[in-house]
Structure formats: C-alpha cells, structure tokens
Amino acid sequence: MERMNVVIVGHVDHGKSTFTGRLLADTGSLPEGKLDQVQAWCAINSRPFEYAFLLDALKDEQAQGVTIDAARCFFKSDKRHYIIIDAPGHIEFLKNMITGAARAEAAILLIDAHEGVQENSRRHGYMLSMLGIKQVAVLINKMDLANFDEAVFNRIKDDYSQFLTSVGVKPSAWVPVCARDGDNLISPSDRMPWYTGLDVLAVMDAFHKELPAENLPFRLPVQDVYKFTAQGDDRRIVAGTIISGTINEGDEVIFLPSEKRSKIAKIEGFNVDPRSSIGTDMATGFTLTTQIFVKPGEMMCKTGAANSHIGTQFKANIFWLGKTPLVLGKKYKLKLGSARVQMGVKEIINVLNAAELSSEHKAEVGRHEVAEVIFQTQKPIAFDTADEHPLTSRFVIVDGYEIAGGGIVVENRSNRTGYTARLEFDSDWQMTSIDTVKRAQRSGHSAAIAIVFGDHSKELSKAIEIALFDTKISAYRIGASSPLQWERLVEMAYILADSGQVVIAAIAGTAHDVVAVSDPLSRFSIIPIDSDHCNIDSALSAIRGRI
Amino acid sequence: MNHLDRLEAQSVYIFREAYRDFKQLGMLWSIGKDSTVLLWLARKAFFGHAPFPLIHIDTSYKIPEMIAYRNEKALEWNLNLIVGQNVDALANKQTYPDGAIDRIACCRALKADALKHTLDGTWPRWRLNHATRQLEPDTNPAAFTGVIVGARADEEGSRSKERYFSPRSQDHDWDVADQPPEFWNQYKTDFAPGTHVRIHPLLDWTELNIWEYIDRENIPIIDTYFAKPGGNQRYRSLGCFPCTTPVESPSQTVKEIIEELRSGKFANIAERSGRAQDKEDGGGLETLRREGYM
Numbered sequence: 001m002e003r004m005n006v007v008i009v010g011h012v013d014h015g016k017s018t019f020t021g022r023l024l025a026d027t028g029s030l031p032e033g034k035l036d037q038v039q040a041w042c043a044i045n046s047r048p049f050e051y052a053f054l055l056d057a058l059k060d061e062q063a064q065g066v067t068i069d070a071a072r073c074f075f076k077s078d079k080r081h082y083i084i085i086d087a088p089g090h091i092e093f094l095k096n097m098i099t100g101a102a103r104a105e106a107a108i109l110l111i112d113a114h115e116g117v118q119e120n121s122r123r124h125g126y127m128l129s130m131l132g133i134k135q136v137a138v139l140i141n142k143m144d145l146a147n148f149d150e151a152v153f154n155r156i157k158d159d160y161s162q163f164l165t166s167v168g169v170k171p172s173a174w175v176p177v178c179a180r181d182g183d184n185l186i187s188p189s190d191r192m193p194w195y196t197g198l199d200v201l202a203v204m205d206a207f208h209k210e211l212p213a214e215n216l217p218f219r220l221p222v223q224d225v226y227k228f229t230a231q232g233d234d235r236r237i238v239a240g241t242i243i244s245g246t247i248n249e250g251d252e253v254i255f256l257p258s259e260k261r262s263k264i265a266k267i268e269g270f271n272v273d274p275r276s277s278i279g280t281d282m283a284t285g286f287t288l289t290t291q292i293f294v295k296p297g298e299m300m301c302k303t304g305a306a307n308s309h310i311g312t313q314f315k316a317n318i319f320w321l322g323k324t325p326l327v328l329g330k331k332y333k334l335k336l337g338s339a340r341v342q343m344g345v346k347e348i349i350n351v352l353n354a355a356e357l358s359s360e361h362k363a364e365v366g367r368h369e370v371a372e373v374i375f376q377t378q379k380p381i382a383f384d385t386a387d388e389h390p391l392t393s394r395f396v397i398v399d400g401y402e403i404a405g406g407g408i409v410v411e412n413r414s415n416r417t418g419y420t421a422r423l424e425f426d427s428d429w430q431m432t433s434i435d436t437v438k439r440a441q442r443s444g445h446s447a448a449i450a451i452v453f454g455d456h457s458k459e460l461s462k463a464i465e466i467a468l469f470d471t472k473i474s475a476y477r478i479g480a481s482s483p484l485q486w487e488r489l490v491e492m493a494y495i496l497a498d499s500g501q502v503v504i505a506a507i508a509g510t511a512h513d514v515v516a517v518s519d520p521l522s523r524f525s526i527i528p529i530d531s532d533h534c535n536i537d538s539a540l541s542a543i544r545g546r547i
Numbered sequence: 548m549n550h551l552d553r554l555e556a557q558s559v560y561i562f563r564e565a566y567r568d569f570k571q572l573g574m575l576w577s578i579g580k581d582s583t584v585l586l587w588l589a590r591k592a593f594f595g596h597a598p599f600p601l602i603h604i605d606t607s608y609k610i611p612e613m614i615a616y617r618n619e620k621a622l623e624w625n626l627n628l629i630v631g632q633n634v635d636a637l638a639n640k641q642t643y644p645d646g647a648i649d650r651i652a653c654c655r656a657l658k659a660d661a662l663k664h665t666l667d668g669t670w671p672r673w674r675l676n677h678a679t680r681q682l683e684p685d686t687n688p689a690a691f692t693g694v695i696v697g698a699r700a701d702e703e704g705s706r707s708k709e710r711y712f713s714p715r716s717q718d719h720d721w722d723v724a725d726q727p728p729e730f731w732n733q734y735k736t737d738f739a740p741g742t743h744v745r746i747h748p749l750l751d752w753t754e755l756n757i758w759e760y761i762d763r764e765n766i767p768i769i770d771t772y773f774a775k776p777g778g779n780q781r782y783r784s785l786g787c788f789p790c791t792t793p794v795e796s797p798s799q800t801v802k803e804i805i806e807e808l809r810s811g812k813f814a815n816i817a818e819r820s821g822r823a824q825d826k827e828d829g830g831g832l833e834t835l836r837r838e839g840y841m
Contacts, residue, residue, distance in 0.1 A: 335733050
C-alpha cells in the first residue's frame, strides 16, 4: 500500500493537534498502549483528557500547551498509509514547521472560524508555496464557535483564497469542521447540512502521489567517491542519489562545474541483482570507464542534455531562520545538492513582510523574514533555476554551525561573458612607447599569459615561475582564489604581459573559467594549464612552445 | 520503487552524509533487529563495507545469546567493534538487579552514563582484535563527533520529534525545544568543538517495515526474536533480562512475525510494552533521552 506524508499547519491554537488526535482516534489508528498512557497521565495530573495530548507526548509541551515540534504519527485509510506531521503554529517554532512541511507531499491548513486569518495563516501559506508543496486543503475549524454559520465559512474562504492565489497556492478543497467533535472529519456532519463537499478523510484520499521526477533531465549530486582499499576493495565508486531522470550503463556523463567527462561502466550495489539501468530517487553508485578525478559536490549530468548552470552569482528567494540577521560582508556556507561552498551576500534586493505582504528595501534580512537576494560564491558551483528544475534549485545557508536559512535559485547572475583582458584607461593616462615586438627581441621570448587552474594551481604556478626565472625568462606569478578577484587578476595579467612578462596567473577555478578569459585584440597567447592533470615538465613545455 | 526501496534510499543517503562530514564517526549496535538492519543499510551505503567502528554498551545484564551473536557477526562481517561498560557501577553493585537503585537510575548508570563516557573516550573501552578474536583495551581515546543510532519515530513519544541529524551539547544534552531545521535533504553537519551529533537513519521506519526489510534482504537476526518449535514465547524487543519480558507468541519465522504485526495480535499493541522502564518515566522516556539514553 502506498504511503503519503501530510503536514498539518496553521496559526497557533487553531486546532492542529486536536484535529490530528481526533482523526487518529476516529480512524481507530491509536496503538492500544498510547491512549491508556495519555489518559493515565491526565488522571495523575488532574487534567481533563484532550485529543491534543496524544501528540504532545513530551512533558514540557503539555506544560506549555503548544506544539513546539513536528511530531509524526501514522494512520491508514482504505486507500493508503499516512504519516501525519503535526507542525507547530507558534512563530518561535517556524523552523520546526518548515522541517515538518518539507517532508510532506500535501498540506492541511487550519483556520479558526472565530479568529479568522491570522499572521501565521499567511506565513505558513507562503512557506508551503516556497517549499514547493502544491496540494493544500484548507479546514475552517471550530465552526461551533461560529454557530456552524455558512456565511462565516464563506467570508474566511474568500479572504484567505485571495491571499493564497497571490502566492501561487490553489487549494484542492475547503472544509468546515469542528475537529474536537469530529464534524466532517471522516463522515458528513449533520450540524452543517449546507456543506455538501467531501469530508477530510476523503479530501486526503483525493490527494495524489507526486510523480517522481523521471521526466526531468538527469541529475545526481555526487555525494562521495569511495575506494575502500583497506577493506580489500579496489573499486572507485562515485556515489549519490538520483534526483531526476534515468541512467544506463554505457551512458556518457559530465560532472559540473569541473566539466570532466566519462562513461558509466557499471551500476554498483550490495546484495542486489545486477542492473543496467537505474532511475529517480535511487541511492546508488557507479564505476566509470576512465579514471577521472571527481570530487564530492559536483553535479553529474548526461552529456548532450540540458545541463545545470555553472556560476558564481545567482539571484534567489530565501527565508531566514537565523538568530542573527543575514547581512552583507559576512561569510556563509551554501549547501546546494551535495555542493558546499563559501559565499557572501552581494545585494539584498528587497525584504518581504510575510504578515502584511509588503516589500521594503532593507540592509539585512531578519529572523522569519522572506527576501530576494543576490549571492556570490567563492568557487563556481552547478545549480538549476526553480523554473527549469525545482529540485536542484534548492539550497540552505549555514551561518556558523547552524542552518539559518533556505532558498531557491531564480536566476543565474554569473558573468557569463567571461573575464575580458583589456586595457582601459583615462585619456590622460600615459602608455608605454615601446611595442611588444621590440621587448620580445630584447628579452629573447614573447610575452604570454598562462592561466593555471584546478586544485593544485597554487603549487604548480609557483614551481613554473621559479623554473622559468631560472632559465632567464621574465616570469611573474599572480593568483587569486575568489572569483570576485578574477576580473582584476586578468586585467593585471594583461598589463604585466604588455611589459613583456610571461605571466603565470593562478585561479582556483575550472577549465570553464579559462574559456571565459578572452583577449579581444589577440595580442598575447593565453595558455590554459590544468593543475590536476599536468606536471611541471608538461606545463613548462606547453609554455615554452608558445613564447 | 516500493516503500522499502524509498526507506532504504533515504537511509543510505543519510549514512553517506554522515560519513562525508564526520571524521570521528561511530555507530551504536545494540544487537537487536533495528540496529542489525542499520548495519545492513550501512553495507548498502558503502557497497558491502561498514567503514566506521560499531559501539556496543554492555550492561552485563544483556540476554546471553546477544553477546554470542555480537561476537560471531563482528568476526564474520569484519566489523570494527568497540565495547563500553560502567565498570564501577557493576563492581560496586549499584544496579537495579542488585536492589540498590530503581529501574530509571539503573538505565542511566549502565546505559546513558556508560554510553556518554564511551563516546567521549573518558572511560576505558575495548576493541575487538580480529587476529586474537579477543576484546582488548582501546588505545585511541578520541571522542566521537558523529554517532549513528537506530531510533525510530514510531517507538514512543519522544522519538517522534527527533531529527535525522540531532545535535547534543558538551554534556550530551538534547535540547528538544531548539532543534535544527531539516529540509530538502540538508542536515546539520557543522558542529561546535566538544559537541556531537546523533544521526538517525531509521527515523521513518516502522516496526513492520523493519521486519519486511529483514524478510526481503534475508538479514540474519538473533534467534531470541523467534519462538522455539512448539513454544509460545519470544522477545519482541531486546534489552536487559531483568527488565525485559518475552511476549506470548508462537511465531517462528520472519514471515509469521510480519503477519502478526499486520493483522494479528500485535497490530495494536505498542512494541515496547514489555520494557518496564518506559512506564516509570511518565511514558515519554524523555528524561532519559535528554541525558543520552537511546
């Protein structure tokens, strides 16, 4: 029988735990020990029994009377098994609400008929939209407090559906209920004969399973590369979970951002029948036909297909949960797919007030706020945009040791035109009067720009500079690891080359970044050197051949 | 994919996240069905290997078959086994079976305290030497920063609120009110010095799922879970013998146990109903869990 995760959300005290407890009781889903346990607790503590206590199994929660964390419980209908996630409604526990909601395939949103739409009714609606939960049913609860009046139901429905439409959520059903008494939960209520729609259980059974992302382009974030040599295992296995698509033995793959290519040799596994093809959501691993150096954090795609972007700058919609605000000038860690990279905020475009739905320009993003932000990563990473591939557009932001926010990439803002080597000066700037040919005749070699990239660019570029210098070649090494510096680096390289130097420019980037370096006047040779695949001798001969 | 494929894929993903980010990683192995499934999933994640130590806390009151099974499988599967124990409490007879303390205090001393000091390396611990086939004092007192545990959300109240990656303070405290957010398969893998993270790959599994998976994968399970031919007693949950009572059940095979859980006499009876300590802690086990109990 299929399983479905459903999250219950809504403003504090609008009846989420009561609803869940009553639903479990009415469907006969409580383990025998559970009800006795809670009733005994109520008796000892002289408290009247409430359905909410079934879920609030923790003592401090019962004392406070509010759900602080997303508790999970299980029940089944004739159609499927449900995992019910009871999310907290209090603003303090928004991160717990998100934790609960992110696991869900569908959501039930409760609104108190007496109190109407409240701040967290809106905030939770917005979070469901951002988290990508498409199936939502709205229950107008505590109808007894509104005398089971259809007009009250309709008024709240009109008010809230306007808001939901504005954030792109279209509810599949609106149900008036009195959760405490079980009205409209698993059977029609005779106290609200004007309501002719489905009861809540039927609404839930009408939710459909999300289709796996089989039709989206193939994506596998490389989680790790294993070689258990100490255990006598020589296989080098690229491991990860398939986010979307299907892959077969023999398929050619490309890893981003390194743009290294290889072919799938074998789909590996333990205690499983051999297979030649594997699809979406499977946690798997592959051996490749060639020994290429691939690192955890790269995105494995298929060659010749629509692949992820590579970039260092992107615009994103984010929500912030951190105890301290998101600010410019601070280093954060980005986790997207399996990539982890340092990044900073380049610009805060605007901050939305989720309670009032107004947007404003602010210098920082505070706790529980939602914002549009441009980020700058320190190294290139692979990502997709939310409209192209939602699953690989999602990321979290780590501040210190804590996950402090989440977001979705909406636009690649990287400098795709590359780093143009140029000399642009004010008109009163005075230039050299000796041309490059004369300089080359004097020194006995031409000027050039060697760009050393990859993980070992620092060491290799140093060795190249010394070796060239020792053979009487005017060599000058510069380097920068942050892409923020690369434009300046290329400009400096151009000036140094103009003075007759063989410039060795080290970057911690990839072949992709070198391709982006261009010399519009074609005055100098630009020599790419891959520090991961090139030793000092082959690097030197590549340079000597061009100067 | 069926539901077991999905559960397996999620657990494997969590194992790989843990192995990537925690250099001092260990896994608790209680010898029971859950942690044996956990071990099997580790071998799924790492293509036949368990590339980190397995930690067993020996209260000395374990059902004797459990220790025999532990030693046999550790040798057969080439496991890096570490054993810890509250040596002082046992030597001074400060236990519940000795009549010195109540059940909760005994769990705290023999399990929670022993675990805490085994994990942080402050008490002696033992490591299995595969050449001599003996436990020998562990000479590496390094503290574990990541500990994989087989807790399931459906077991009892407090466990239903756990995270997949759950941080513990320097004193091993669990701050239930302030847990990290988890979404989009991104977990708390950064942690302050002195703290550690408990990792729960089985959080979404139910007792029934565990048995279905044992059946599908043909995982060898300790035979105290099964009734002897003609007998009508077996253990449903394994612990220390003074506090764990067998259940009345004639099930002799995995398939019979599955049937019993699906529609038979155990379909509506809580799994830990035979575990006496649960009832003495207000039903939540929360006091103990905050202090490090599994």
